[in-house]
Amino acid sequence: MNGRTGEPAISVTGVDRVFGKGRKQVVALQSVELTVAAGEFVSLIGPSGCGKSTLLRLVADLDSPTAGEIAVFGKGARQARLDQDYGIAFQQAGLLPWRTVAGNVELPLKLHGAAAQLRKARVAELLELVGLTDFAKNHPDQLSGGMQQRVAIARALAESPRLLLMDEPFGALDEITRERMQNELVRICAETGAAVLFVTHSIPEAVFLSDRVVVMSPRPGRIAGVVDVRADGLAGAHDRTERARDEEGFFHAVAEVRSLLHGTPVPAVAAEGLEK
């Protein structure tokens, strides 16, 4: 299922991002190396201010690195953005309040000149996917936060991107809605086969969703370690079910991520998974 061959979806080499000059200088990212294979689900986790959003924005070409290289499907980040190789969802849903739900999902298709007939069919399909068919004609201010976030995800999926960039898309949701959204995201990713770079603050969320969890440390923002969840005996992210939350491997991976986050020595068993 995971297209492990061919070009990686994301390849970040030796990236630094420094904000400001002189004494006010902030090193948001330092020597970051990261590869996300096609179809792979990778989470970024770390304390606030460690540069997760900055890294995601660099991949999305909403910002440029101070040093280093970023390639998306073998192209420069800018070219990938111009070619619309990724879909993006932010922490805020960022829906246009004057457009209906359908109008919001339709936006990227419309901007890129898809025919009306095609747009209509695709929007219907996407709303079905996120379970909002009945709300197509509502405006965002008539939806709950979770529903708005689902619209934003449908919008990010509109052009069937091979890569999804998501910055804490479930950050504002309650635990119940959040788990439901996670289940949906796993299902959607399995259906579309997209690679995902997913920023989160939640360890269980990162472990449940990902093939690999990238743990970052702050000041300067750096990659502290990578936990391969599959090495803990969990199915690949695309084949995961809700039950994975109760499996032993799940708790094991959670413990590994936690120890990396807190900088405590990694338990002996977990260390193996980290070496590669």
Next chain:
Amino acid sequence: MAVVDSTVTRDTRARLPIAEVRWSTVVAPLVLGALVVLAWELFVELAEIEPFILPAPSAIWEQVTANTANIVDGATVTGRNALIGMLTGAVIGVLGAALAGSFRFVDQMAAPVVAALAVIPIVALAPVLYSMFGAAVNTGRIIVAAVSVAVPVYLNTLRGIRQVKTVHRELMTAYAASPIQMIRAVTLPTATPYVFTGLRVASSLAVIAALIAEYFGGPIGGLGKSITSSAASSNYPLAWAYVTGAIVLGLLFYIVTLLVELWFSRHHKPGG
């Protein structure tokens, strides 16, 4: 399977928030108005004020009913000038703000001109305009109204353009949208409620400008002309009747633009 969401408002179109207006908001000023008129009537009668100083409301009302057709005619002329001026001024204001919002140098060039226009009483230009375009046409009056409207619409629209959210801007960048697409899909809709706020503020200005411009000459017809000529022939209650017409006209402009403003800002509440 789709997720089931239990409680949601199912009306798909937001309505104007008129239903939320409380009775007291409407009744209180009406009561006050009635009291003022009553006090005015009694004051004029008891103090035996001469009509050229202040006619009684009843005398004014008599003139209003006797000259309804003339008042409506005058209001049509003045209202037409104000309306054409307002629409022209609105278009100029919006286009100007769109340019100033897109190009910094336009903003910087326009800022002092707009500041100057904002403090100059535009109606003072009316006599000059009459000699430019000829006193037989309404062009001068329309221009005066248009310039008075363009300034607040420009300022409000520019403010609205600056309210574009970072998420929306970055989303459009992520979509590799062109500058024109950005303006059409995000900037203008964001600014729309502000445009109409500007227009509401400007609506009374448009009527006032069109009316006062008539005081300085120009063709016959219009409430302003009627007010001056009635006053000149010492028919004060009639002059006041035309003033009443002007007040109604101004209110009409205000209410219509207010409703339009409410309509266009109905989805600009929190959320999204």
